[in-house]
Amino acid sequence: MTTYRIAPSILSADFARLGEEVRNVVAAGADMIHFDVMDNHYVPNLTIGPLVCEAIRPHVQVPIDVHLMVKPVDRIIPDFAKAGANIISFHPEGSEHIDRSLQLIRDHGCKAGLVFNPATPLHVLENVMDKLDLILLMSVNPGFGGQSFIPHTLKKIAAVRKMIDDSGRDIMLQVDGGVKVDNIREIAAAGADTFVAGSAIFGKPDYKGVIDAMRGELAS
Ligand code: DX5
Numbered sequence: 760m761t762t763y764r765i766a767p768s769i770l771s772a773d774f775a776r777l778g779e780e781v782r783n784v785v786a787a788g789a790d791m792i793h794f795d796v797m798d799n800h801y802v803p804n805l806t807i808g809p810l811v812c813e814a815i816r817p818h819v820q821v822p823i824d825v826h827l828m829v830k831p832v833d834r835i836i837p838d839f840a841k842a843g844a845n846i847i848s849f850h851p852e853g854s855e856h857i858d859r860s861l862q863l864i865r866d867h868g869c870k871a872g873l874v875f876n877p878a879t880p881l882h883v884l885e886n887v888m889d890k891l892d893l894i895l896l897m898s899v900n901p902g903f904g905g906q907s908f909i910p911h912t913l914k915k916i917a918a919v920r921k922m923i924d925d926s927g928r929d930i931m932l933q934v935d936g937g938v939k940v941d942n943i944r945e946i947a948a949a950g951a952d953t954f955v956a957g958s959a960i961f962g963k964p965d966y967k968g969v970i971d972a973m974r975g976e977l978a979s
């Protein structure tokens with residue numbers, strides 16, 4: 760029996776009321792908070808850093824899942840760990856030494872993840888499966904919320920599902936970008952177990968209604 764997790768991305772939350780937003784989305788059933796960090800260098804957008812992570816930490820009991828879209832990654836990892844992050848993932852393009860960055864995350868007591876853009880090949884995975892707690896497959900190009908799911912990523916999800924199963928390791932398979940109530944079942948069928956959704960949840964007034972509908976799709 761697969762454990763499915765819903766990870767609302769606060770990128771689409773109302774930043775003027777962020778504490779209230781994260782409390783509400785956790786009360787609505789979020790399993791973790793997805794925290795998108797963009798640096799206007801690796802991606803063409805600029806968002807939030809460790810100070811904001813620290814600010815929301817007392818408001819939520821669920822894990823904070825930090826998605827680093829920054830380059831370089833190493834110097835910001837300890838700051839996020841100190842700010843209360845539980846999971847930290849990064850794009851291989853953002854690290855000079857992927858193995859070292861993964862180890863750095865674990866040395867700071869966090870779970871470690873690697874993120875692959877729709878066109879990024881997966882070959883680095885072969886060498887680091889033992890250092891991963893999460894693999895995040897982007898189903899849009901990173902940088903913005905509200906984009907449409909890219910269908911060819913379904914094949915990639917299935918390929919990574921097989922790699923995880925073959926490894927026998929307990930690694931979450933997260934999908935990020937364009938995840939909605941009407942496609943979550945197909946994404947799960949391809950092999951994902953953890954679903955990031957920003958605009959689909961925060962774009963509606965009833966967060967619980969959306970999360971319940973997503974769980975309903977996953978159960979059916
Ligand atoms: C995009 C971010 C996503 C984004 C998803 O670069 O990594 O987490 O917030 O937003 P939606 O769900 O609106 O596609």
Ligand code: ZN
Nearest residue numbers: 795826935955
């Ligand atoms: Zn993200």
